[in-house]
Amino acid sequence: MNIIKVLFIIGISLTLLINPVGKAFAQDEEFFIRESLISRRDAIVLSAIFPGLGQMTSGQTYKGMTFFLAETVSLIILLNTHENYNTKQKVYKKDIGILNNVHDYDDFIVQKNDLIDKNDELDNLYSVRNAALIAAGAVYAYNIIDSFFFSSSSTQSKRVENDNKRIVIKSAIIDSKPGILLSKSF
Secondary structure (H helix, E strand, O other), X not given: OHHHHXXXXXHHHHHHHHHHHHHHHOOOOOOOOEOOOOOHHHHHHHHHHOOOHHHHHOOOHHHHHHHHHHHHHHHHHHHHHHHHHHHHXXXXXXXXXXXXXXXXXXXXXXXXXXXXXXXXXXXXXXXXXXXXXXXXXXXXXXXXXXXXXXXXXXXXXXXXXXXXXXXXXEEEEEXXXXXXXXXXXX
Protein backbone atom coordinates (compact mmCIF):
# COMPACT_ATOMS: atom_id res chain seq x y z
CA MET A 1 0.00 0.00 0.00
CA ASN A 2 2.88 2.40 0.62
CA ILE A 3 3.94 2.10 -3.04
CA ILE A 4 0.42 3.02 -4.18
CA LYS A 5 0.40 6.03 -1.89
CA VAL A 6 3.79 7.23 -3.14
CA LEU A 7 2.81 6.72 -6.80
CA PHE A 8 -0.46 8.57 -6.21
CA ILE A 9 1.28 11.57 -4.64
CA ILE A 10 3.96 11.63 -7.37
CA GLY A 11 1.29 11.45 -10.07
CA ILE A 12 -0.75 14.32 -8.63
CA SER A 13 2.41 16.40 -8.11
CA LEU A 14 3.61 15.83 -11.67
CA THR A 15 0.17 16.68 -13.01
CA LEU A 16 0.15 19.98 -11.17
CA LEU A 17 3.75 20.79 -12.17
CA ILE A 18 3.20 19.97 -15.84
CA ASN A 19 -0.02 21.98 -15.88
CA PRO A 20 1.57 25.34 -16.83
CA VAL A 21 3.48 23.68 -19.69
CA GLY A 22 0.14 23.02 -21.46
CA LYS A 23 0.14 26.54 -22.87
CA ALA A 24 3.31 25.85 -24.84
CA PHE A 25 1.49 23.15 -26.82
CA ALA A 26 -1.67 25.19 -27.35
CA GLN A 27 -2.25 27.37 -30.36
CA ASP A 28 -0.99 30.93 -30.23
CA GLU A 29 -4.05 32.74 -28.93
CA GLU A 30 -2.71 36.21 -29.75
CA PHE A 31 -3.77 35.54 -33.33
CA PHE A 32 -7.03 33.84 -32.36
CA ILE A 33 -8.65 36.07 -29.77
CA ARG A 34 -11.33 34.00 -28.12
CA GLU A 35 -14.52 35.85 -27.34
CA SER A 36 -15.71 34.37 -24.10
CA LEU A 37 -19.27 34.70 -22.95
CA ILE A 38 -18.39 34.55 -19.27
CA SER A 39 -16.87 37.07 -16.93
CA ARG A 40 -13.90 36.43 -14.70
CA ARG A 41 -16.24 36.39 -11.69
CA ASP A 42 -18.35 33.66 -13.31
CA ALA A 43 -15.22 31.62 -14.04
CA ILE A 44 -14.20 31.90 -10.39
CA VAL A 45 -17.67 30.76 -9.30
CA LEU A 46 -17.51 27.77 -11.66
CA SER A 47 -14.05 26.92 -10.33
CA ALA A 48 -15.42 27.04 -6.80
CA ILE A 49 -18.24 24.67 -7.75
CA PHE A 50 -15.83 22.05 -9.10
CA PRO A 51 -12.16 22.43 -10.01
CA GLY A 52 -11.45 23.02 -13.67
CA LEU A 53 -14.88 24.20 -14.78
CA GLY A 54 -13.94 27.88 -14.72
CA GLN A 55 -10.70 27.29 -16.59
CA MET A 56 -12.41 25.16 -19.25
CA THR A 57 -15.14 27.72 -19.88
CA SER A 58 -12.68 30.60 -20.09
CA GLY A 59 -10.66 28.88 -22.80
CA GLN A 60 -7.91 27.16 -20.80
CA THR A 61 -8.98 23.67 -21.81
CA TYR A 62 -5.85 21.72 -20.86
CA LYS A 63 -5.51 23.39 -17.50
CA GLY A 64 -9.21 22.90 -16.77
CA MET A 65 -9.15 19.23 -17.74
CA THR A 66 -6.06 18.71 -15.57
CA PHE A 67 -7.80 20.17 -12.53
CA PHE A 68 -11.02 18.31 -13.29
CA LEU A 69 -9.32 14.92 -13.70
CA ALA A 70 -7.00 15.38 -10.70
CA GLU A 71 -9.93 16.27 -8.43
CA THR A 72 -12.11 13.46 -9.80
CA VAL A 73 -9.39 10.83 -9.33
CA SER A 74 -8.61 12.11 -5.81
CA LEU A 75 -12.27 11.98 -4.82
CA ILE A 76 -12.78 8.50 -6.29
CA ILE A 77 -9.75 7.18 -4.39
CA LEU A 78 -10.92 8.96 -1.24
CA LEU A 79 -14.44 7.53 -1.39
CA ASN A 80 -13.28 4.02 -2.31
CA THR A 81 -10.65 3.92 0.42
CA HIS A 82 -13.05 5.38 2.97
CA GLU A 83 -15.62 2.67 2.22
CA ASN A 84 -12.97 -0.08 2.39
CA TYR A 85 -11.67 1.32 5.67
CA ASN A 86 -15.13 1.37 7.28
CA THR A 87 -15.91 -2.17 6.11
CA LYS A 88 -12.59 -3.59 7.29
CA GLN A 89 -12.89 -1.75 10.60
CA LYS A 90 -16.25 -3.44 11.27
CA VAL A 91 -14.73 -6.85 10.51
CA TYR A 92 -11.75 -6.02 12.76
CA LYS A 93 -14.02 -5.13 15.70
CA LYS A 94 -16.01 -8.33 15.15
CA ASP A 95 -12.80 -10.39 15.12
CA ILE A 96 -11.67 -8.80 18.40
CA GLY A 97 -14.91 -10.05 19.99
CA ILE A 98 -14.26 -13.52 18.59
CA LEU A 99 -10.66 -13.44 19.88
CA ASN A 100 -11.90 -12.76 23.42
CA ASN A 101 -13.95 -16.00 23.34
CA VAL A 102 -11.14 -18.27 22.09
CA HIS A 103 -9.95 -20.74 24.73
CA ASP A 104 -7.40 -22.78 22.74
CA TYR A 105 -3.90 -21.29 22.84
CA ASP A 106 -2.98 -22.25 19.25
CA ASP A 107 -6.19 -20.74 17.86
CA PHE A 108 -5.58 -17.65 19.97
CA ILE A 109 -2.09 -17.14 18.47
CA VAL A 110 -3.37 -17.66 14.89
CA GLN A 111 -6.23 -15.22 15.33
CA LYS A 112 -4.02 -12.71 17.12
CA ASN A 113 -1.55 -12.73 14.19
CA ASP A 114 -4.49 -12.35 11.80
CA LEU A 115 -5.68 -9.34 13.81
CA ILE A 116 -2.20 -7.79 13.66
CA ASP A 117 -2.24 -8.13 9.86
CA LYS A 118 -5.73 -6.61 9.69
CA ASN A 119 -4.60 -3.73 11.92
CA ASP A 120 -1.66 -3.04 9.58
CA GLU A 121 -4.04 -3.06 6.61
CA LEU A 122 -6.33 -0.63 8.43
CA ASP A 123 -3.37 1.68 9.09
CA ASN A 124 -2.45 1.62 5.39
CA LEU A 125 -6.02 2.35 4.33
CA TYR A 126 -6.15 5.21 6.82
CA SER A 127 -2.95 6.70 5.37
CA VAL A 128 -4.14 6.39 1.77
CA ARG A 129 -7.51 7.91 2.70
CA ASN A 130 -5.79 10.88 4.33
CA ALA A 131 -3.39 11.30 1.39
CA ALA A 132 -6.34 11.33 -1.04
CA LEU A 133 -8.16 13.86 1.14
CA ILE A 134 -5.09 16.10 1.23
CA ALA A 135 -4.63 15.75 -2.54
CA ALA A 136 -8.28 16.64 -3.21
CA GLY A 137 -8.02 19.65 -0.92
CA ALA A 138 -4.75 20.75 -2.50
CA VAL A 139 -6.16 20.49 -6.03
CA TYR A 140 -9.23 22.47 -4.97
CA ALA A 141 -7.14 25.16 -3.26
CA TYR A 142 -4.70 25.45 -6.19
CA ASN A 143 -7.67 25.67 -8.56
CA ILE A 144 -9.13 28.60 -6.59
CA ILE A 145 -5.75 30.34 -6.43
CA ASP A 146 -5.29 29.80 -10.17
CA SER A 147 -8.73 31.20 -10.97
CA PHE A 148 -8.05 34.34 -8.90
CA PHE A 149 -4.46 35.09 -9.92
CA PHE A 150 -3.54 33.17 -13.07
CA SER A 151 -6.74 33.25 -15.10
CA SER A 152 -6.69 34.44 -18.69
CA SER A 153 -6.10 38.10 -19.36
CA SER A 154 -8.35 40.38 -21.37
CA THR A 155 -6.17 39.85 -24.47
CA GLN A 156 -6.97 36.15 -24.41
CA SER A 157 -10.69 36.52 -23.73
CA LYS A 158 -13.09 39.41 -23.88
CA ARG A 159 -14.91 39.80 -20.62
CA VAL A 160 -18.62 40.30 -20.55
CA GLU A 161 -19.75 41.96 -17.36
CA ASN A 162 -23.47 41.88 -16.73
CA ASP A 163 -25.47 42.03 -13.53
CA ASN A 164 -28.08 39.61 -14.86
CA LYS A 165 -27.93 36.37 -12.85
CA ARG A 166 -29.43 34.02 -15.48
CA ILE A 167 -26.71 31.68 -16.74
CA VAL A 168 -27.12 28.99 -19.41
CA ILE A 169 -24.63 26.15 -19.76
CA LYS A 170 -24.68 23.96 -22.87
CA SER A 171 -22.27 21.99 -25.01
CA ALA A 172 -21.01 23.64 -28.17
CA ILE A 173 -18.31 23.43 -30.83
CA ILE A 174 -15.61 26.03 -30.08
CA ASP A 175 -12.72 26.41 -32.53
CA SER A 176 -13.82 23.11 -34.16
CA LYS A 177 -13.49 21.30 -30.82
CA PRO A 178 -16.28 20.23 -28.46
CA GLY A 179 -16.54 22.43 -25.40
CA ILE A 180 -18.81 24.00 -22.85
CA LEU A 181 -20.65 27.22 -23.67
CA LEU A 182 -21.61 29.37 -20.72
CA SER A 183 -23.78 32.35 -21.54
CA LYS A 184 -25.61 35.03 -19.65
CA SER A 185 -28.84 36.73 -20.63
CA PHE A 186 -28.55 40.33 -21.75
